[in-house]
Structures are given as C-alpha cells and as structure tokens.
Amino acid sequence: MRERLRAVEPGELNSVDTWLGLLVEFGFNDENQQELPGEMLNCPGLGLRIWQYPNQFGPYMAWLCSEALAIGSYLEIGSRHGGTFITHVETLRRLNPEFGRAVAVDLIDRPAILGPYEYRQQNSQSDEFVGWVSGQMFDLVFIDGDHSYAGVRRDAESTFGRSNIQVFHDITSDICPGVGMYWREYKQENALTHDFLEFTDQYESVNGSFLGIGVARRKNWIE
Numbered sequence: 001m002r003e004r005l006r007a008v009e010p011g012e013l014n015s016v017d018t019w020l021g022l023l024v025e026f027g028f029n030d031e032n033q034q035e036l037p038g039e040m041l042n043c044p045g046l047g048l049r050i051w052q053y054p055n056q057f058g059p060y061m062a063w064l065c066s067e068a069l070a071i072g073s074y075l076e077i078g079s080r081h082g083g084t085f086i087t088h089v090e091t092l093r094r095l096n097p098e099f100g101r102a103v104a105v106d107l108i109d110r111p112a113i114l115g116p117y118e119y120r121q122q123n124s125q126s127d128e129f130v131g132w133v134s135g136q137m138f139d140l141v142f143i144d145g146d147h148s149y150a151g152v153r154r155d156a157e158s159t160f161g162r163s164n165i166q167v168f169h170d171i172t173s174d175i176c177p178g179v180g181m182y183w184r185e186y187k188q189e190n191a192l193t194h195d196f197l198e199f200t201d202q203y204e205s206v207n208g209s210f211l212g213i214g215v216a217r218r219k220n221w222i223e
Contacts, residue, residue, distance in 0.1 A: 001026060001046055001086060005094045013065040013095065019058035026050055029081060035175075035210045037203035048083035048113065053211050056199040057084075060167075060213050061091065063197065068095035070221070071165070075138040077124045077155050078145035078169075079104035082114040088142065089117065101138075105129070105145070125151060130158045137162055137222070144169035149178030156186060164221045172200045172212030183214045194218055 004025060005013075012018045027045025030036070039054065050057070064071075071092055079085045082104065089102045105120045122129050124145045141163040143155045147170055156166060170176050171183040187196055197215040 001048065002090050002093075004046075005090055008094075010065075010095055013091065014062055016058050016062045019061045020054055023050060023052075023054050023058060026083065026087065028052075028054075029083065035206060035208070037205050048086060049081040050083035050087060051080060052084060052213075053201070053203065055201040055203070056211055056213050059201075060199045060215070061087070063199075063215070064088070065091065065095055067165075067217075068092055068099075071096060071139040072098050072100050073138045074099075074102040074140045074142070075133075075136070075159065075163070076102075076104050076142045076144070077106075077159075078143070079106045079111070079114065079119075080108075080144075082111040082117075084142070084144070085117070086113065088140075103138075124155050124158070130154075133158055133162055139163065139221075140165045140167065142167045142169065147173075147176035147179050149182050152179050152182045156182070161222075164218045166216045168214040168216070170211055171198065171214040172202075173210045174208045175210070180212070186216065187214075190216065193220075 024043060025045050026048040028040040028043050029049040029051040030041060033041060074088055076085045085104045092099045103118045103120060104114055105122055105124055107123055110119045110121060141159045143152060143166060145155050168183050170179045172180060194216045199213040202209055
C-alpha cells in the first residue's frame with residue numbers, strides 16, 4: 001500500500017475520484033454483507049479489509065489530504081482488521097514529512113497487518129485507557145469503538161481535550177442509533193468551538209442506512 005501511495009502525485013490525493021480507485025485496490029471488509037453494496041463484495045484488493053463505504057470514505061479521505069500538513073499524530077479507537085487505520089497512517093505519512101505517532105486501540109488481538117504499528121489491546125471504556133489517554137495529545141482521533149450512546153460519549157469525552165479533530169463513525173447507522181444521537185448532541189454542545197463535516201451518502205442497492213462519518217474540527221487548535 002505504501003508503494004502504491006508513493007506512486008500517486010500528492011495533489012491527486014485531494015481528488016475523490018483518485019480515492020474511489022485506490023480504495024478498490026486496497027480492498028474492503030466483507031462482513032455484514034446485508035449492509036454492503038455490490039461493489040464492496042468480492043473485492044479483496046490488497047487485503048486491507050477497509051470497513052467503509054467508498055462514497056463516504058473517498059470524499060472524507062480527499063478532505064483529510066487537504067488537512068494533512070496540520071495533522072502530525074493519530075489515534076484510532078476501534079481498529080478491527082486495521083484497514084482504516086493503515087489508510088490514515090500511510091496517507092498522512094505520504095503527505096506530511098512531520099507526521100509522527102499513530103496508535104491503534106481495540107479489544108481484539110493485534111491483527112497481523114498491524115504488526116509494524118503501535119497497537120494497544122485495551123478497552124477504551126476502562127479507567128486504564130482513560131488514564132493513559134489523559135497524558136497524550138493527538139491531532140486526529142477516529143472514534144469507532146463502543147457503539148452505544150454511553151460508549152461513544154465516554155470515548156469522545158476522554159479524548160476531547162486531547163485532540164484537535166475528532167471523527168465519529170456510524171453516525172447514520174440504523175443498527176447503532178446511539179452514535180447518531182450523541183453526534184447530534186455533540187454538534188449542539190460544541191457549535192461555538194468546532195466546525196463540522198458529514199459524509200453520509202448511502203447506496204440505493206442497500207436496504208437501510210449505515211455507517212456515516214462525522215468530523216468535528218476545533219476552530220482554535222491546541223498546540
């Protein structure tokens with residue numbers, strides 16, 4: 001994947017069309033197939049098993065690339081197979097020579113593809129994790145762990161003062177309405193301090209609404 005990104009001119013990574021092509025090459029997750037459009041099925045690519053809708057994640061990644069020079073560190077809560085994590089990290093490394101630390105957190109054993117990366121097998125709801133993250137600072141935090149209302153709220157609150165951008169996954173998912181409920185409250189509570197973006201396009205071939213990405217970017221970044 002790293003080599004593939006190096007073959008793309010940096011300016012081209014700001015293009016949604018570029019990302020729609022790259023995501024097919026990288027490969028999608030095939031779990032919960034009733035939630036997936038046909039173009040994600042039987043598409044192993046490089047085996048990254050990215051659990052994202054292309055029509056949401058492609059525009060999101062194009063936006064992220066426009067912000068890359070301001071993002072020097074990354075934390076992902078809920079990394080699953082690791083595809084979304086690797087896509088973030090290698091893209092930011094490609095575009096930002098100052099990009100430094102990246103940490104993936106999940107309850108499961110370290111996925112094989114995350115072998116070269118910093119990984120914490122830990123429950124983000126635990127006091128141990130909250131204590132650890134209280135001493136950290138990350139420019140970007142991607143929250144995709146506990147999908148209950150209480151769970152996403154705890155992840156958001158534990159990293160709120162430790163991040164400049166918080167990204168919430170599954171804000172429009174029928175199967176975890178608590179995330180969307182918290183996201184709407186979060187926007188109201190932080191309207192004066194943050195700017196917001198949403199990537200929530202769906203597929204007509206899928207019965208229901210799933211996934212969805214919400215971005216909260218602090219207006220005045222913490223140094």
